[in-house]
Amino acid sequence: MSTDTEQAARTSLPGLVEVLRKDLPASLVVFLVALPLSLGIAVATGAPVAAGLIAAVVGGVVAGLLGGSTLQVSGPAAGLTVVVAETIAQFGWAGACFITVAAGALQIIFGLSRIARAALAIAPVVVHAMLAGIGITIALQQVHVLLGGASESTALQNITELPGQLLNLHGGAVLIGGVVIVIMLGWRYLPRRIRVVPGPLVAVVAATGLSMLMPDQIERIVLNGSLFDAIGLPEIPRGGWATIAMTVLTVALIASVESLLSAVAVDKMHSGPRTNFDRELVGQGAANMTSGLLGGLPVTGVIVRSAANVRAGACTRASSVLHGLWILVFAVALVGVVQQIPKAALAGLLIVVGVQLVKLADIRLAHRTGDLVVYTATVLGVVFLNLLEGVLIGLGIAFALLLWRVVRVAVVAMPVAENGNWMVSIDGTCTFLALPRLSTEFAKVPEGADVLIELSVDFLDHAAYEAIHDWVRQHENVGGTVEFVEMGPVRMDTAAVGPPARIPTRGMLDEVLAPWRRTARRADPMVTGIAKYHRSHAHAVRPHLGGLRDGQEPHSVFLTCADSRIVPNVITNSGPGDLFTVRNVGNVIPADGSDSSIEAALVYALDKLDIRSVVVCGHSGCGAMETLYGGAITGTELDTWLANAQPSLNRFRAGHPVAFAAAAAGFGSVDQLAMVNVAMQLETLYTHPVVRHGVEERGVVVSGLFFDIASGRVVEVTVSGIAQIDDLGRRLPAKDSAVQPV
Known part of the structure; x- marks a missing residue:
């Protein structure tokens, strides 16, 4: 053996040992988690059951090899369930596969354009609400399946038809679905050594075993032939190209955002290499093109499987690839096992998954940050309209709320109790939008009063400057006095010099010393500096100096x-x-x-x-x-x-x-x-x-x-x-x- 060959063998041996010791067991855990979820998501979208297995295999192997995240695991995701179901209903299954291929190509363009991080600029509250809306929609659909019926096409119909479905429920299906829900909800409370086996797998296996003992006829999964028999080429969908393009963009954007957010979350869970977001989009795009060409569902990075991968001790991308291969082996060799799974069992599984997408922590956070209206509007839009319109509504409200927060200004005029003078406080971003508020508050000040204006603004346009300046001049003409205390980075004496600009707040040292540096070469720097001290800093030290007036320590x-x-x-x-x-x-x-x-x-x-x-x-x-x-x-x-x-x-x-x-x-x-x-x-x-x-x-x-x-x-x-x-x-x-x- 040559020296180079020996060196390569020595280098690869520790890597192989690491894969066998850590990634191989982790891949088995992820396989057991992904298998029932992939089947359930395929059933929920109305796609062929094999499409979920194809997407799981492709997501594990292709996205695992080409993606930019070392430990993220990809496959069919609940986040795309609603939009995929609508796509299949509108364009048929073969047309939906074409849209998956096109969305994957668009994702590759996103990745090559190096704009991946721009997708992370979407307001998190909208993403959280989008997932919550998807979860509610899935739960509303699958509760009908759990009760022994069929889901309706819209959330409103699922709600209105629910009372009738309750009157005609199928007891066997309810029992099977209930067992799955109970096991999944209670699994987290069992000892750790038992929880080594994934809860979803245990729930589906237990429900399948129970269904074998029941005398009633239970509706089960239908899988015609082997996985290879399900492979089929996509077809160009019929319909307007504008509608097709919008659907492609919707799938690409949702899949990209969900994958990137999942990658960010996975990065926080381990100390290994960080995600290359542009490469991750290229890998996800390649996986979607492959999945669509083979007749599979769209693929995204999935936090549930990725978190299981990290917790199981995976250290390289080999775990994701191996989990895809395990699903392939299972789908080819054990088709008969898959066909024994009751639909009600997968319905119970999906109901729990859907409900878990609605996180109380996200709702509390939205309430604390004042974004609850954005969250609520997005959820309602996703549930009762469609996913794209719900997200656009949420983004629109989030942008309007941001604009209101950024441009608003607080103006308060009040008498100073101790001396009878008045103080006008102006705080925030002062633009022409503040003119009505300025006019209202200035009108409260009596003629001839001594007024202190506290100006703490980071933006002052010419309209607001003129309104303040004109009022000051008019007030002084009728015998009043006006003194300015300017605490923000924008000053009245510079507002009319050039176009308005947002100036960041400076640090303490620059704020205190910069005025002296600017005035050092003027004819009378001390007088100028003292004037600026009175306008900018005297108010800050005045309370402290008041405590020192009787002595020093x-x-x-x-x-x-x-x-x-x-x-x-x-x-x-x-x-x-x-x-x-x-x-x-x-x-x-x-x-x-x-x-x-x-x-x-x-x-x-x-x-x-x-x-x-x-x-x-x-x-x-x-x-x-x-x-x-x-x-x-x-x-x-x-x-x-x-x-x-x-x-x-x-x-x-x-x-x-x-x-x-x-x-x-x-x-x-x-x-x-x-x-x-x-x-x-x-x-x-x-x-x-x-x-x-x-x-x-x-x-x-x-x-x-x-x-x-x-x-x-x-x-x-x-x-x-x-x-x-x-x-x-x-x-x-x-x-x-x-x-x-x-």
């Missing part, structure tokens, strides 16, 4: 550099009243106590404010440290001040351990000096009388920080080293490269 002294890039409250996630901030060039604390400003701040903070933490914070790219490191002589007061940091430079050159740690973490020489400077200031603080007394008597904590501007990360500095602070507040050793988030 900061938790830390924060001594840092005067550099404009350091914003203490931002890098410490703190707010007004939290930090007692002291700033100077280079965050230096003269060891001789010559800076009375720092001395006064420390005494006031620790003795008067009872602060329990003192922090020194340096930063990267510090101009003071760069001047100190380069030894530049400016001949100004800067030289005199930086002389207080000379001990830091000396210790840095002597080889301070903080410098070594900073160098190992990838920082440059100036940043290493800045960290050593922080460590030196900590040593100075530990010897300061007020700080030392606070540490000994009250447990005051002294700590150092270094802010790396480029990365936005904060590093902890001690007298002997540095450490990273991760996103969970843990102190970690510095990396051997540049400081990175954990």
